[in-house]
Amino acid sequence: MKDLPRLLRIALGTLALVIVPLAARAEDAPEKLSPVKAKYDADKDGKLSAEEKTQMKADATAKTKAASEEALKQALAKYDANHNGRLDDAEKEKMKADEAAAGADRAAKYKQMLAKYDANHDGKLDDAELAKMKEDEKLTAKTDRQGTKNDMRTEKMVERALGNKGTKSRKP
Numbered sequence: 001m002k003d004l005p006r007l008l009r010i011a012l013g014t015l016a017l018v019i020v021p022l023a024a025r026a027e028d029a030p031e032k033l034s035p036v037k038a039k040y041d042a043d044k045d046g047k048l049s050a051e052e053k054t055q056m057k058a059d060a061t062a063k064t065k066a067a068s069e070e071a072l073k074q075a076l077a078k079y080d081a082n083h084n085g086r087l088d089d090a091e092k093e094k095m096k097a098d099e100a101a102a103g104a105d106r107a108a109k110y111k112q113m114l115a116k117y118d119a120n121h122d123g124k125l126d127d128a129e130l131a132k133m134k135e136d137e138k139l140t141a142k143t144d145r146q147g148t149k150n151d152m153r154t155e156k157m158v159e160r161a162l163g164n165k166g167t168k169s170r171k172p
Contacts, residue, residue, distance in 0.1 A: 033041055037048055040056040048056065079091045087095065117125055117133045125133065 033046060033048070037056065040052045040059075041048060042052055043049070075087065075095060076085065079087055079095045081091055082088070113133065114123065114125070117129045119129055119132075120126070
């Protein structure tokens with residue numbers, strides 16, 4: 001028992017011999033920056049200085065402010081029925097109702113997507129399920145483009161058959 005303090009000192013000393021060099025290496029190693037942060041590393045030292053962090057925060061704040069202002073402009077354009085530049089209570093209620101309906105629509109679409117692509121029924125889409133969904137979306141887009149081409153061909157055939165009479169391309 002008398003040797004316990006001595007053993008603790010030895011153990012702590014040994015631990016310090018291991019931890020101090022590891023900590024020093026960690027401080028010397030450049031921080032792996034995300035692509036977003038790397039954009040602000042002006043001196044390319046692998047770390048963000050106080051000035052670089054300040055610039056990153058300022059840019060993020062400006063971006064958020066611009067997005068908020070754009071959202072406000074869009075809301076006013078859509079819901080400001082009396083064009084006074086402000087949303088009154090009735091206009092706000094209309095906006096809330098539309099947002100609730102849009103949220104319900106998104107939830108319904110999400111449920112449909114899970115029902116269609118969640119093969120293992122875990123309530124999430126894993127990489128394979130997402131890949132299947134993306135492949136189906138590509139096929140749908142290709143089909144839609146092909147349908148548009150077919151519609152245009154049909155319209156041209158109708159124009160030719162009518163001798164360019166009675167169609168959009170007819171001049172008044």
